[in-house]
Amino acid sequence: MNVEISRIILIITLIFSIGEAEDVSDQIRTLTQGELSTRRAAIKALGESGDTTAVEPLLSILDDENCYIRGDAAWALGEIGDTRAVEPLIEQQREHHWVVRGICAEALGKIADPKATEPLIQTLQSRNSWFSERFTTWNGQRWNAAWALGEIEDTSAVDPLIQALDYPSTRIRENAARALGKIGDERASEPFEKVAGRDRNRDVRRAAEEALDML
Numbered sequence: 001m002n003v004e005i006s007r008i009i010l011i012i013t014l015i016f017s018i019g020e021a022e023d024v025s026d027q028i029r030t031l032t033q034g035e036l037s038t039r040r041a042a043i044k045a046l047g048e049s050g051d052t053t054a055v056e057p058l059l060s061i062l063d064d065e066n067c068y069i070r071g072d073a074a075w076a077l078g079e080i081g082d083t084r085a086v087e088p089l090i091e092q093q094r095e096h097h098w099v100v101r102g103i104c105a106e107a108l109g110k111i112a113d114p115k116a117t118e119p120l121i122q123t124l125q126s127r128n129s130w131f132s133e134r135f136t137t138w139n140g141q142r143w144n145a146a147w148a149l150g151e152i153e154d155t156s157a158v159d160p161l162i163q164a165l166d167y168p169s170t171r172i173r174e175n176a177a178r179a180l181g182k183i184g185d186e187r188a189s190e191p192f193e194k195v196a197g198r199d200r201n202r203d204v205r206r207a208a209e210e211a212l213d214m215l
Helices: 002-030 036-049 052-060 067-080 083-094 098-111 114-125 130-135 137-152 155-164 170-183 186-198 202-214
Strands: none
Touching (some): 002 036, 002 052, 036 052, 052 067, 114 137, 137 155, 137 170, 155 186, 170 186, 170 202
16 A cells, blocks of 8 residues: 555656646746746746756846846846856846846855855945935945845955945945854954944844844
8 A cells, every 4th residue: 555655646746747847948938038027927937946957048048138037037046046157147247237236146145155255245345426325226236245245154255244334325234234243253243342332223233233142
């Protein structure tokens, strides 16, 4: 009886595996054709599937003319987490649309390959006008870079993240504090104490306090 049940379970598993493979193939074919909404739905499904056979097709549309497709492809590559995407996502940090750059930075954090550390530091340290840094969403790629550096946990990012604790953007300061807490380097101890005691934003102060407890 046990043998028969095992055989049935195996057959059912194979049937579902074949069905899933066909779904992935259909979604891959849809990446470059059809309506925008259909293409975006296919990219989302591929990212959620985690199927590494989708990596190369997704990489091929990172330079698509539509910024939504480029951003969705970067997100999906981050969800899949395959290191083949690291270099192309690093290259996309130079792309002209800041929203896509931000998504690429987040995707690099999800993959968490140390090769991305230096490019993410460069993104974190990129500067714009004081007004843009403090009051606009232009900083999306920079606060995502701070978060991503925490996911990678490379100690070479500690000093740049400490410097970011003084940046005008509240979100960057908060993400830098949380990233430093994840890395867990004692060099952040004194800066955390200063931020926890005097930063003008409550969320940043709380992040520094929590990160200090993690050291």
